[in-house]
Amino acid sequence: MDVITALQSRYSVRAYLPEPLPDELIGEVFDLARLAQSGTNSQPWHIAVVSGEACDELRRRLCERFDSGDRGERDFPLPADPLPDALMDRRRACGYSYYETMGVERADREGRARIARKNFELFGAPHAAFFSMPRVLGVSSAVDVGILLQTVTLLMVERGIGSIAQGALAQYADTAREVADIPEGNGILFGMSFGYTDTDDVINTVRMPREPLEAVASFVS
Numbered sequence: 102m103d104v105i106t107a108l109q110s111r112y113s114v115r116a117y118l119p120e121p122l123p124d125e126l127i128g129e130v131f132d133l134a135r136l137a138q139s140g141t142n143s144q145p146w147h148i149a150v151v152s153g154e155a156c157d158e159l160r161r162r163l164c165e166r167f168d169s170g171d172r173g174e175r176d177f178p179l180p181a182d183p184l185p186d187a188l189m190d191r192r193r194a195c196g197y198s199y200y201e202t203m204g205v206e207r208a209d210r211e212g213r214a215r216i217a218r219k220n221f222e223l224f225g226a227p228h229a230a231f232f233s234m235p236r237v238l239g240v241s242s243a244v245d246v247g248i249l250l251q252t253v254t255l256l257m258v259e260r261g262i263g264s265i266a267q268g269a270l271a272q273y274a275d276t277a278r279e280v281a282d283i284p285e286g287n288g289i290l291f292g293m294s295f296g297y298t299d300t301d302d303v304i305n306t307v308r309m310p311r312e313p314l315e316a317v318a319s320f321v322s
């Protein structure tokens with residue numbers, strides 16, 4: 102598969118088949134992903150993969166916290182709302198696409214919560230991963246971890262593996278730490294659910310639009 106095909110065919114997968122991936126396949130993906138670049142070659146990242154019974158336990162604990170109304174605590178705080186207008190608009194449009202596809206009215210709070218809960222159900226995936234870096238690091242290192250995320254994602258696409266990055270999985274950082282093997286002193290930036298895509302689930306039919314080139318880039322010569 103070439104990079105163009107991988108980029109064009111990738112999307113965030115929000116429903117998975119229960120069968121686990123072979124350990125060797127998971128190992129190969131993360132081993133290759135180590136080749137990603139980072140500022141000063143600092144490689145500030147750590148990926149903690151959770152599978153099998155540990156993944157089921159993680160799912161159970163995350164859902165329990167979400168259901169109790171507990172808002173959790175992140176290692177790295179989110180930026181305060183409101184975001185710039187254009188970003189708010191895209192964020193809303195993103196949510197509405199899912200509500201519409203799932204037959205949930207915008208005013209239906211319970212329906213929206215059901216969709217949000219899917220994050221903590223790990224979208225039914227048999228595997229989850231937490232991407233972390235030392236808490237003392239800042240934005241430039243977070244960029245490095247983002248590059249690692251995309252490297253992992255494209256390697257997975259090439260191997261027929263679906264995935265979704267999840268900022269939501271940073272919400273209950275202490276629960277993640279209880280189940281996953283995250284280095285002492287590291288903070289969780291985001292998580293990921295992954296596995297084989299359930300292509301029959303309607304939620305996987307959503308495709309997000311992108312801004313035109315002139316809106317996101319400028320060229321001077």
Ligand SMILES: Cc1cc2nc3c(=O)[nH]c(=O)nc-3n(C[C@H](O)[C@H](O)[C@H](O)COP(=O)(O)O)c2cc1C
Nearest residue numbers: 111112113195220265266267268269270291308309
């Ligand atoms: C760092 C990061 C965090 C994300 N967090 C979540 C999340 O918590 N829940 C979710 O459903 N999608 C999450 N997404 C997926 C985005 O919503 C998705 O990438 C975007 O809408 C574009 O859609 P696409 O990936 O299908 O092209 C996240 C994506 C990234 C890159």
